[in-house]
Amino acid sequence: MYDFEFERPESVTDAVTSLQSEGAMPLGGGQTLIPTLKQRLNSPSKLVSLTAISDLQGVRLDGLNTIRVGGATTHETVAKQAVQHYPALADLAGHIGDPAVRSRGTIGGSLANNDPSACYPAAVLASDATIVTSQREIAADEFFDGMFATVLEEGEIITTVKFPIPVAANYQKFLQPASRFALTGVFVAKFNSSVRVAVTGASEDGVYRWSEAESLLSADFSPVALDGAHVSPDSMISDLHGSPEYRASLVKTLTKRAVVAAS
């Protein structure tokens, strides 16, 4: 990797200040950024680690129906601390990558990177979560902006993710056999009055909501409700591991399975 400066501030304010210098980049758990640096595919002048900021750590209940996850909370911590409040989210976090990835990778890092095959974006979008940053609050529906893109601005830090807790939820991840990212993953969240379905790994535009399934499931939360639903392969990812048609098929199969598992 190329040389860079390294800072590890202990407050959000200090981090925001540090990130104002030209070429500075925030560093979460580094599970994507560090390999990229090792391959010399990125050359930040400075890395600002967010992991020493205590305000960004941990999961806590906020009222009865919301949990707040600190932006620099590792997947392993979410898997442990969210399990009582939001088991589907904890289960998702507990199956990201491998133990090494889970002990370093953070929710904020994953969301800011918005890998089209990452797990967390599906949970955030299906849960109708709110991304709290150093500057503002952003609704999940507004946050993701296509493959590897979000509405975050330069130097803006994800401090907290607020998850409304659904009545029932489940995440079905079909593994890409090499990376074990989601070849396709579907998160179904059932709330009192509606159902939200978010799909990751399938679309060239990144995570998205499957609105047809949402309305069908809102009327009848059962797998048969989806029998007549159609998933178009248009604009789905085509790669070594699956065609658009295959991914479209997985979307429907996994959604049904998530409904069964959540019921």
Place this chain on the structure above:
Amino acid sequence: MPKDSGIGVSQKRREDVRFLTGAGNYTDDINVRGQTHVHFLRSEVAHGRIDGIDTSAAAAMAGVVRVFTGADFEGVGGLPCGWQVTDRDNNPMQEPPHPILAQAKVRHVGDPIAAVVAETYEQARDAAEAIKVDITELPAIVNMQSALAEGSDKVHDDLTSNLCFDWCLGETDDAKVQAAFDEAAHVTTLELVNQRLVANPMEPRVAVGDYNRASDEHTLYTTSQNPHVIRLLMCAFVLGLPEHKVRVVAPDVGGGFGTKIFHYAEEAFCTFAAKECNRPVKWTASRTESFLSDAQGRDHVTKIELALDSSNNFTAIRTNTLANLGAYLSTFSSSVPTWLHGTLMAGNYKTPVIQVNVKAVFTNTVPVDAYRGAGRPEATFQLERAIDTAARELGLDPITLRRQNFITEFPYATPVALEYDTGNYHGTMDRLEAVADIGGFAARRAASEASGKLRGLGINCYIEACGIAPSNIVGMLGARAGLYDAATVRVNATGSISVLVGAHSHGQGHETVFPQVVADMIGIDESQVEIVHGDSAKIPFGMGTYGSRSLAVCGSAMVRATEKIINKAKKIAAHLLEASEADIELKDGVFSVAGTDKSVAWGDVTLTAYVPHNFPLEDLEPGLEETSFYDPANFTFPAGAYACEVEVDPETGQVSIERFCAADDFGNIVNPMIVDGQVHGGIGQGIGQALLENCAYDQDGQLVSGSFMDYAMPRADDVPFYAVDHSSQTPCTHNPLGVKGCGEAGAIGSPPAVVNAVIDGLHSANHGVKHIDMPVTPARVWEAMQG
């Protein structure tokens, strides 16, 4: 009382103590005083003409010692190919040069263009980015059919075409072969791909070149399966150095799987540059470089036809294979699709007419060479898939069809140039049927179906030619090396023994197994015996480890040398006991005079050999050290039968392996636990090929699966617990231990079992799928089920 030491005992691997406690000494652990680091600038295009290289900015950068390009190697030889194949008209193969650094053209992504030697690795890498290379990109030749088409661009401009050779084995009279098919009651035809694989040993390749100006001696530390082979090739063909001035050391090696047999450009470079720079030069491959520069495996496209008569006897086999060689001829690349593949097409069956046709093709891809099994998996896959397909087409039980056609009388001369010395294919199939509980399959299938899954059972048999190889035979077939091996048994004065062996251990457990043999022959404790391997300055000129040969060939040399030791020790004992040599018996480390209570211990005899005060010096030299070179009389022929049971998720196409049973005949076995482990590992790699691994290039010759993000290696949860049985044994008839070799069997026998099982599972739900190419990914299964 059962034995607790020696041959036949599952001793724990003594080498694992250092490996598991972080005390191993791998090549990257070796650092020489004054060492520099080299970084290779590699081609980013698959095919291009080099119009100019400007290294001036790089050479002026901090820490740079020297920048090398192809021009520095104009007077130096290229990497040689160790096997000259002759085509069907007896013409030698087309053999293009393989420069250390690219000359005029680059021919695959990863082809080294320049090398920067610097004080640190990062400095070398920084400077490499400052090298300006002017390349005109040329059309990439990736697909083999297109490469052979009239008017195709050429990988090597000086060759007549991209065809390296057009080879035929077996019945060369086409009319006779066609007649056999014309007379057949049934012909099964199958077109299949044996996909390209990346070996991916855990330890990447490393080379450290060191030059001693005072003695004019070179030392190369390298990740090799065969240090003497590297020394010979590098000295004689590449650098023109006298062998006595070159030492090649291969210390602990973290997995080879074939890809560390070959002599690579980086080894020659580090040796050459160390003298040029008068500084040690070290190179450690990144994983990306491993993907782009380690010789890859397999990559055959085959059409196989199997003819059967009205009684379901196999009457003829005809195959047409395109074999991808990549951009250059790697060390043993030409032997893999020919003599290591075509000769195995008889399999375990008495088919009277066999014709094997192979066209070997140059493409703008990484060179292809031996990978665990090397040619034999490709042969087995074709044959066993074709037999399974025939059984399905004819409505026959796949085990019955195989049994009916088994070779049962030995020795058996195949129509494809081999003579099987011994075997018992019904014996291994009997064991398989018992271990795999074939009778219980119907109930297991019903249980799977009750949970919405399809269940398939796949059977196959395999045979391999191991114990490579009789030198005179391989010499006639084009090998440019002998394939004997060597061992020196050095008895120390107080009775302990160092065995210096030509074989190299990089996962095989030689350090445990070889002492079991020697200790057993003499009757002393195994802890008194240790092997030395991997250093050309210490060991005799042996040929290393590949082709499941170490125990069968080097072990035989070790047995012969130990026999010489025992014979000499008996003479010394006879002298000490004042008895006739003919009356001396050796048992449990004690020499005694038959029928008396007179005896002398092993340690007293060895001490006498080195302190020869009371010694028959007029008849016998002092000391106790013997060397044997062993050249095998024939190949060995391990064989077996495998059964795989899979569940297929009909909605997603996901295949999971539920049971895997292997019945192998390895002849005699020295350490059953290690043999089981070798089979486990081999099956794991075979399952990797069958379900997961795919080295794929796009049409521009870019490696699509160039990292572990896309190249799927098998993980622990991808494989089941295995049931292995090695109780059906027909010992090899021509080596002293009666051993056959076990290192490659699992990788050879498992892929067709897995694919046969998947096809069987799909047919159980009336999906008439004839074949799915490996890797049988969920997407491919799903697509096949869509019809």
